[in-house]
Amino acid sequence: MAPHGKELSEDLKKRIVALHKDGLDYKKIAKTLNLSCSAVAKTIQQFNRTGSTQKQASPWSTKEVECTCSASYPEVVFGK
Template identity: 85%
Template sequence: MAPHGKELSEDLKKRIVALHKDGLGYKNIAKTLKLSCSTVAKTIQRFNMTGSIQNRPRHGRPKKLSARTQHHIQRLSLGNRHMSAASIAAEVVEGGSACQCSDHMPHTASNWSAWL
């Protein structure tokens, strides 16, 4: 059996779908490829839903800070490890690299420290 949590290779997914198209059932495919029956079933169900074996993009919480702002904050904190969050926030806001939220309102120094 494949280790729990590991992603299946593209080749293995293609083999699962091909065996299913040949008329084999979930249990027979699982025994042949030494996988769990639920893994085979989920792979085939995803293929039937999307028509592809490609992974769908994952979604998550949108980022509040741009990559540039994160890098700037990281460089400030590594440059002086005794800097407080408030002083980093003040310097980031003064430097003009304040982030833009979804409502396009720049952060002020007073509420910037909440994002750190």
């Protein structure tokens, strides 16, 4: 699913986490930093899940993988 807004800067994400550690709730952090409550919640949840404010690679991201199978396929011959 594509993001709907701008990506928050790393500095802003770190400020969100710091304010949360200081005891502020999501609404107070959102109001203080002029952000949506959901942006604050997602940032804190990501930090709690991964221990980092940096965006993690999606487990569904496409990676180039070298085929290591040794199967051989018959040659296709087309009629004349």
